[in-house]
Amino acid sequence: MSLTVEVSLISGKTVSLESHLTESVESLQLRARRALGVGKGRMLTSTGGILHEKASVKEARLRNREALALHVGSVQICSGEKAFAAILGDGSIVTWGSVVSGGKSSPVHDQLKNVQQIQSNGDAFAAILHDGSVVTWGGAWAGGDSSAVQGQLKKVLRMQATHQAFAAILLDGSVVSWGCFWVGGDSSQVRDQLKDVQHVHATLQAFAAILGDGSVVSWGHAGSGGDSSAVQEQLRNVQQISATGHAFAAILADRSVVTWGAANCGGNSSAVQHRLKKVQQIRANRHAFAAILDDGSVVTWGNAACGGDSSEVQDQLKTVQQIQSTAPSQEPGQAFCQAFAAIRHDGSVVTWGSAWCGGDSSAVQSQLVNVQQIQATGGAFAAVLGDGSVVSWGAADLGGDSSAVQDRLQNVQEVQATYQAFAAILGDGSVVAWGRAGLGGDSSAVQDQLKNVRHIQANRQAFAAILDDGSVVTWGLASFGGDSTAVQDQLNNSW
Numbered sequence: 001m002s003l004t005v006e007v008s009l010i011s012g013k014t015v016s017l018e019s020h021l022t023e024s025v026e027s028l029q030l031r032a033r034r035a036l037g038v039g040k041g042r043m044l045t046s047t048g049g050i051l052h053e054k055a056s057v058k059e060a061r062l063r064n065r066e067a068l069a070l071h072v073g074s075v076q077i078c079s080g081e082k083a084f085a086a087i088l089g090d091g092s093i094v095t096w097g098s099v100v101s102g103g104k105s106s107p108v109h110d111q112l113k114n115v116q117q118i119q120s121n122g123d124a125f126a127a128i129l130h131d132g133s134v135v136t137w138g139g140a141w142a143g144g145d146s147s148a149v150q151g152q153l154k155k156v157l158r159m160q161a162t163h164q165a166f167a168a169i170l171l172d173g174s175v176v177s178w179g180c181f182w183v184g185g186d187s188s189q190v191r192d193q194l195k196d197v198q199h200v201h202a203t204l205q206a207f208a209a210i211l212g213d214g215s216v217v218s219w220g221h222a223g224s225g226g227d228s229s230a231v232q233e234q235l236r237n238v239q240q241i242s243a244t245g246h247a248f249a250a251i252l253a254d255r256s257v258v259t260w261g262a263a264n265c266g267g268n269s270s271a272v273q274h275r276l277k278k279v280q281q282i283r284a285n286r287h288a289f290a291a292i293l294d295d296g297s298v299v300t301w302g303n304a305a306c307g308g309d310s311s312e313v314q315d316q317l318k319t320v321q322q323i324q325s326t327a328p329s330q331e332p333g334q335a336f337c338q339a340f341a342a343i344r345h346d347g348s349v350v351t352w353g354s355a356w357c358g359g360d361s362s363a364v365q366s367q368l369v370n371v372q373q374i375q376a377t378g379g380a381f382a383a384v385l386g387d388g389s390v391v392s393w394g395a396a397d398l399g400g401d402s403s404a405v406q407d408r409l410q411n412v413q414e415v416q417a418t419y420q421a422f423a424a425i426l427g428d429g430s431v432v433a434w435g436r437a438g439l440g441g442d443s444s445a446v447q448d449q450l451k452n453v454r455h456i457q458a459n460r461q462a463f464a465a466i467l468d469d470g471s472v473v474t475w476g477l478a479s480f481g482g483d484s485t486a487v488q489d490q491l492n493n494s495w
Contacts, residue, residue, distance in 0.1 A: 097481030102138030143179030307353030358394030
């Protein structure tokens with residue numbers, strides 16, 4: 001027995017298809033996509049229900065002349081530190097990169113259907129499905145194995161992660177955590193307090209949850225912010241929380257600030273507490289905080305060498321609009337090599353922190369005019385100017401020297417960064433990369449493929465570009481996802 005269904009796109013384009021009751025929904029959907037000339041998507045009934053691909057037309061209870069909708073989504077890429085995970089238009093997942101850090105999801109491939117969002121940490125991934133359940137993969141020690149809490153992971157709204165643990169907020173406001181127990185994977189000691197949770201924030205080794213009444217509950221490594229008992233009475237009416245690698249800073253309703261965690265990472269703000277008033281926002285790097293006040297001035301604290309001491313440029317830190325920080329350096333002996341760059345209202349830039357990592361911009365200061373945005377690697381900054389050109393400074397081999405590609409850096413729309421390289425999308429959709437060659441700074445091997453690029457994602461040492469047609473092009477360190485040839489057929493979102 002046969003029947004006819006009408007399949008439509010959101011645009012209104014429609015195709016009529018004849019089908020047999022024994023045909024699978026997957027086959028019907030493939031024919032609809034080909035007829036409509038679109039990529040992967042989800043087939044929905046007239047009431048909005050998702051049709052399961054493995055079901056037959058009969059099992060799906062489709063009726064003759066039924067109107068179906070094909071929702072085609074674009075590829076979304078989530079970056080882990082050493083791997084990538086792409087959500088395709090049909091809600092399935094493709095992963096690549098370091099196998100032990102989430103680049104291989106084949107053990108849970110059949111479960112990864114109708115994925116809504118993905119959270120990553122240093123070595124694992126966690127995906128929230130359409131029904132609010134969670135699927136995890138990657139390093140078991142880091143939360144890639146959630147079997148111990150799987151029965152609790154229902155109606156999950158969103159997730160947060162430390163370096164090796166996850167915390168999920170459920171619909172009822174409770175929290176489920178898993179992964180390495182001493183960096184936040186075990187919240188049993190505060191479980192009774194984790195009610196009506198609104199947001200969860202994380203350092204590398206601890207979590208802090210803001211409750212509906214504005215109070216805070218923290219857990220994980222005590223020295224990294226997991227113990228807030230010393231300031232618990234002050235944590236009232238908390239509006240926002242920012243984090244360095246090992247400390248938290250909370251903005252209260254009166255816009256004062258409360259800090260806790262490792263003192264040398266910003267957990268002790270006593271030296272500047274009297275200045276932390278009318279705080280608008282707080283930016284952080286691994287070891288220091290920078291707060292922008294209502295009047296556009298800036299207050300900093302934490303490790304002085306990493307930007308916690310801005311005294312040398314304090315008189316310049318006025319009318320500040322945005323602050324960017326270098327990423328945590330992966331260079332041997334450069335763990336404390338970090339810096340800040342502030343964009344002022346007039347488009348000029350003020351920098352401080354480690355000079356080697358971009359804290360000294362004096363060599364290019366005269367060029368830093370009408371700056372629109374700033375991006376950073378682990379040791380350099382790149383500023384996009386109003387005319388679409390780029391100015392870079394900091395460690396030369398980490399992207400601080402763009403002279404080799406300077407003539408190509410025109411009409412730049414967006415810049416992304418690994419820890420050691422930059423990649424800029426130009427107005428024509430092409431890409432220019434610079435920095436450490438093997439870690440994303442050299443895109444020559446795929447340059448002819450980098451056309452009509454819509455967006456770029458980056459992990460620690462590789463880039464992944466999404467093109468207008470939904471396909472993906474990668475480059476950088478192969479073992480971190482710079483080589484996606486093994487999954488390229490799956491990443492082709494056309495057919």
